[in-house]
Amino acid sequence: MTYIRPKFRHPDLPKNDLGYTTREYEGSLSTLCAGCGHDSISGSILQACFELSIPPHRIAKLSGIGCSSKTPNYFLGNSHGFNSVHGRMPSVATGANMANRDLIYMGVSGDGDTASIGMGQFVHVIRRNLNMVYIVMNNGCYGLTKGQDSATADAGSKSKAGSVNPFQPIDLAGLALELGASFVAQSFSGDKEQLVPLIKAAVSHPGFAFINVISPCVTFNNNPGSTKSYDYVREHIEATGKTDLVPEKSEILASYESGTGTEVMLHDGTFIKLEKLAANRDPFNRMEAMNALRNARNRNEILTGLLYIETETEDLHHTINSTDRPLNTLEEADLCPGAAVLAEINDDLR
Amino acid sequence: MPNSKVNDFVIRFANVNGTGSASANYLFAKAIFRMGIPVTPKNIFPSNIQGLPTWYDVRVSEKGYLGRREGVDLMVCVNPQSMPDDVLSVKSGGYFIYDCTKALNPALIRPDVTYIGLPLMEMCLREFTDPRQRQLFKNIIYVGALSALLDIEFSVLEQLLAEQFVGKEKLVAMNIKALNLGISYIHSNYAYPLDIRLERRDLVGDKILIDGNSACGLGAVYGGATVVAWYPITPSTSVVEAFEIYAKKLRVDKETGKRNYAIVQAEDELAAIGMVIGANWNGARSFTATSGPGLSLMNEFLGLAYFAEIPTVLIDVQRTGPSTGMPTRTQQSDILLAAYASHGDTKQVLVFPSTPKECFEMTAEALDLAESLQTPIIMMTDLDLGMNDHMSEPFHWDDTRKYNRGKILNASQLEDLPRFGRYLDVDGDGITYRTIPGTHPTKGSFFTRGTSRDEYAAYTEDGRVYARNMDRLLKKWNTAKDMVPAPYLYQKENKSAFGLIFFGTSTYSAEEAMETMAATGINFDAMRLRAFPFNQMVEDFIHTHEKVFIIEQNRDGQMRSLLINELNVDPQKMIPILNYDGMPITAHAIMTLINKNLSPALNGATSKILS
Numbered sequence: 009m010t011y012i013r014p015k016f017r018h019p020d021l022p023k024n025d026l027g028y029t030t031r032e033y034e035g036s037l038s039t040l041c042a043g044c045g046h047d048s049i050s051g052s053i054l055q056a057c058f059e060l061s062i063p064p065h066r067i068a069k070l071s072g073i074g075c076s077s078k079t080p081n082y083f084l085g086n087s088h089g090f091n092s093v094h095g096r097m098p099s100v101a102t103g104a105n106m107a108n109r110d111l112i113y114m115g116v117s118g119d120g121d122t123a124s125i126g127m128g129q130f131v132h133v134i135r136r137n138l139n140m141v142y143i144v145m146n147n148g149c150y151g152l153t154k155g156q157d158s159a160t161a162d163a164g165s166k167s168k169a170g171s172v173n174p175f176q177p178i179d180l181a182g183l184a185l186e187l188g189a190s191f192v193a194q195s196f197s198g199d200k201e202q203l204v205p206l207i208k209a210a211v212s213h214p215g216f217a218f219i220n221v222i223s224p225c226v227t228f229n230n231n232p233g234s235t236k237s238y239d240y241v242r243e244h245i246e247a248t249g250k251t252d253l254v255p256e257k258s259e260i261l262a263s264y265e266s267g268t269g270t271e272v273m274l275h276d277g278t279f280i281k282l283e284k285l286a287a288n289r290d291p292f293n294r295m296e297a298m299n300a301l302r303n304a305r306n307r308n309e310i311l312t313g314l315l316y317i318e319t320e321t322e323d324l325h326h327t328i329n330s331t332d333r334p335l336n337t338l339e340e341a342d343l344c345p346g347a348a349v350l351a352e353i354n355d356d357l358r
Numbered sequence: 359m360p361n362s363k364v365n366d367f368v369i370r371f372a373n374v375n376g377t378g379s380a381s382a383n384y385l386f387a388k389a390i391f392r393m394g395i396p397v398t399p400k401n402i403f404p405s406n407i408q409g410l411p412t413w414y415d416v417r418v419s420e421k422g423y424l425g426r427r428e429g430v431d432l433m434v435c436v437n438p439q440s441m442p443d444d445v446l447s448v449k450s451g452g453y454f455i456y457d458c459t460k461a462l463n464p465a466l467i468r469p470d471v472t473y474i475g476l477p478l479m480e481m482c483l484r485e486f487t488d489p490r491q492r493q494l495f496k497n498i499i500y501v502g503a504l505s506a507l508l509d510i511e512f513s514v515l516e517q518l519l520a521e522q523f524v525g526k527e528k529l530v531a532m533n534i535k536a537l538n539l540g541i542s543y544i545h546s547n548y549a550y551p552l553d554i555r556l557e558r559r560d561l562v563g564d565k566i567l568i569d570g571n572s573a574c575g576l577g578a579v580y581g582g583a584t585v586v587a588w589y590p591i592t593p594s595t596s597v598v599e600a601f602e603i604y605a606k607k608l609r610v611d612k613e614t615g616k617r618n619y620a621i622v623q624a625e626d627e628l629a630a631i632g633m634v635i636g637a638n639w640n641g642a643r644s645f646t647a648t649s650g651p652g653l654s655l656m657n658e659f660l661g662l663a664y665f666a667e668i669p670t671v672l673i674d675v676q677r678t679g680p681s682t683g684m685p686t687r688t689q690q691s692d693i694l695l696a697a698y699a700s701h702g703d704t705k706q707v708l709v710f711p712s713t714p715k716e717c718f719e720m721t722a723e724a725l726d727l728a729e730s731l732q733t734p735i736i737m738m739t740d741l742d743l744g745m746n747d748h749m750s751e752p753f754h755w756d757d758t759r760k761y762n763r764g765k766i767l768n769a770s771q772l773e774d775l776p777r778f779g780r781y782l783d784v785d786g787d788g789i790t791y792r793t794i795p796g797t798h799p800t801k802g803s804f805f806t807r808g809t810s811r812d813e814y815a816a817y818t819e820d821g822r823v824y825a826r827n828m829d830r831l832l833k834k835w836n837t838a839k840d841m842v843p844a845p846y847l848y849q850k851e852n853k854s855a856f857g858l859i860f861f862g863t864s865t866y867s868a869e870e871a872m873e874t875m876a877a878t879g880i881n882f883d884a885m886r887l888r889a890f891p892f893n894q895m896v897e898d899f900i901h902t903h904e905k906v907f908i909i910e911q912n913r914d915g916q917m918r919s920l921l922i923n924e925l926n927v928d929p930q931k932m933i934p935i936l937n938y939d940g941m942p943i944t945a946h947a948i949m950t951l952i953n954k955n956l957s958p959a960l961n962g963a964t965s966k967i968l969s
Contacts, residue, residue, distance in 0.1 A: 088795035103636025
């Protein structure tokens with residue numbers, strides 16, 4: 009079977025600050041099932057990068073294994089991508105980031121890739137506050153191997169075949185909060201209006217930015233009784249408020265009701281604007297975010313939006329005091345101490 | 359014949375782990391080195407931090423033999439726990455030094471051994487007040503006693519202490535005091551020197567004394583490694599520690615104080631190798647160091663790096679397996695695991711250093727090779743080479759040397775290229791061109807993956823395209839044969855029907871065995887392997903000898919299997935010479951095993967030297 013994407017684009021497609029249309033941010037045609045939530049997330053990533061006017065080659069896309077991990081092939085075709093091994097994307101991203109701190113690292117993973125085989129690497133990349141975006145396309149099941157329950161499937165959720173999952177789910181957003189992640193958000197693949205600004209904010213965040221996106225599996229987990237189906241998620245979603253990213257120097261318009269919104273200034277001078285925050289929501293308070301998430305779960309609700317952000321955060325390069333220059337640009341003169349120094353070292357060993 | 363024992367003996371120190379004996383024993387070995395006499399210290403230590411027996415063997419060899427030798431001429435036993443065994447390990451006619459503060463158990467007295475009692479505990483209690491000092495200076499007192507018994511020049515010891523404790527005059531003085539306590543005790547109670555003793559020579563030249571792991575760490579600094587990811591595991595830990603020590607001195611930007619390197623201690627070996635692959639993919643030179651269990655864990659990622667063609671450098675400091683095995687003992691037993699690491703058809707490039715100088719050179723070279731070949735390079739060192747000090751040729755660096763980054767396209771090259779094919783064999787050598795992320799806004803990006811793809815990195819499940827790529831990888835493998843370090847031949851042309859093949863730390867003892875047997879008229883040709891894949895020289899060497907003895911330190915003759923598997927050679931003529939008890943192989947063991955396999959006529963000649 010061949011997939012052919014028409015080359016024609018409307019001549020009046022909007023252009024971003026770089027003069028690019030969304031076309032420069034497209035990837036190969038998706039081979040996922042029609043209606044897959046993951047494709048919507050790919051579209052949101054594409055849209056966010058377009059709106060932020062990021063030169064596509066300044067982004068590196070990384071993934072593990074699974075349906076979700078195939079998606080980096082379907083967006084940002086002008087960016088290098090790395091589809092690594094199952095559950096190990098965080099380590100590859102860590103090495104890549106150490107090599108060149110100037111690129112933007114877009115990590116994509118799934119619930120199997122993150123919450124099971126990759127749990128160790130997931131928690132440790134949070135610990136290190138690696139400067140990257142980490143998106144989990146969370147559908148509660150293993151799609152590529154035909155629908156087995158994953159570790160994020162809710163207890164009591166029913167599979168397509170009718171079996172009920174007896175195990176407690178791993179709440180990835182809750183875990184990220186617990187582990188000290190400096191940016192935690194949750195969203196739904198079907199809510200592009202919410203997801204695009206969240207991705208933009210995550211890209212601008214100078215540390216580890218985690219977004220758990222509920223992304224229904226149309227083929228294996230979209231049945232009645234499943235808590236990750238489109239219908240269930242739409243019925244149980246509870247947004248914390250509207251998020252938007254305001255580029256540097258833009259005028260901030262108070263389009264929200266006074267007293268219900270807030271602004272978060274990021275390191276580069278951009279703002280994240282949070283509108284119509286739900287009552288009692290404070291995105292700077294980790295404890296409050298953990299409670300809100302937990303309370304929503306107890307009500308069988310899925311809390312979405314920006315749950316927590318720490319604006320004064322320092323990433324791994326800062327922690328280990330590595331040079332501001334990308335390490336992959338250093339040359340012999342920067343790296344090799346030379347023969348004279350070696351002669352001294354020899355002398356010390358005699 | 360007392361003179362035969364000048365500069366030719368083995369001393370063993372029997373200590374308790376964690377009592378500070380290591381630095382005193384090193385002082386002893388270094389003093390001999392400074393007297394211009396070839397010396398090999400070996401630390402035989404338990405997998406334990408405190409309390410278990412530990413030994414330190416020092417072989418002194420006028421002839422320059424640096425392998426381990428069986429038989430202890432002089433035992434310094436300060437560990438009551440191991441004393442019964444320690445007494446037994448002394449050669450007939452040898453010496454046994456012990457702490458006579460407590461009377462020796464009469465059952466431990468052998469008529470053929472000379473006992474020298476030193477009241478170490480008593481002297482320490484009398485002379486020092488601090489409990490830690492009482493323990494530490496016990497060690498220095500016995501070094502003082504040895505200096506009297508063996509004729510170590512006192513000025514050499516003084517100099518070494520002054521160098522060790524620069525700016526801590528008080529400590530130097532206390533150490534000198536302890537040395538003198540030992541010396542005067544011998545002077546007033548025993549005849550000295552012994553028949554085994556030292557005489558200053560000029561046999562060391564400009565050689566250095568260093569362990570292989572430090573040499574690897576330094577080699578990585580010189581070779582331009584910038585990203586290091588690792589997980590602690592004995593005996594490889596000190597590779598990364600050495601890198602860090604040298605990098606802190608040599609790789610910090612003077613203006614900003616920031617580091618021109620990044621070290622990440624990973625959560626496990628899986629993550630360590632993943633980080634190394636990520637960094638190399640992104641254009642930084644990166645390496646990790648591990649040992650057998652870590653290498654097992656890294657197998658999946660090594661397959662990815664092989665298939666996706668990502669430069670990777672891994673230093674495997676081998677220890678005694680399988681499983682946890684004997685983690686503080688040496689072996690050369692990861693060869694097959696490394697050579698064919700990962701599922702599917704994989705072959706990995708291996709290099710085999712045998713001296714600290716080669717550890718330094720091959721680490722730097724591995725970083726070049728990894729980028730030139732765009733594949734993992736696994737350096738196969740071992741605990742004996744890595745953690746023990748060895749007398750080595752000094753390190754050299756050519757300041758005109760440029761790092762060989764291999765086939766990397768820059769932005770202007772991409773601009774001129776009609777179409778970039780990541781896996782397109784443009785040059786016919788199987789090595790394709792790669793691009794580093796971030797190079798060009800619209801050209802040269804590709805999707806790296808472990809799944810099959812065509813020449814342009816597009817996903818494919820077309821079996822013909824897959825096979826074409828696998829064949830191209832084999833072509834690259836053949837190209838590698840003449841890029842990796844060539845084997846070392848000990849002779850210009852064959853002079854014997856018998857050949858010896860060895861590598862790594864089996865080299866010292868193999869050379870000693872070869873020389874010793876040559877002195878009795880049995881000659882061998884020899885080849886030291888330095889890399890896998892094997893080049894034509896290796897095949898020719900085997901084909902032109904009737905019998906080939908493959909000397910290695912594992913149970914299954916792994917290098918022998920690899921040679922048989924990779925080359926068109928007759929297994930019948932490939933004789934395994936093996937040692938796998940966790941202790942470094944000795945010349946004696948090699949000669950004994952070769953002897954068993956030689957014809958009866960030659961057999962007579964070799965048994966003479968083994969008797």
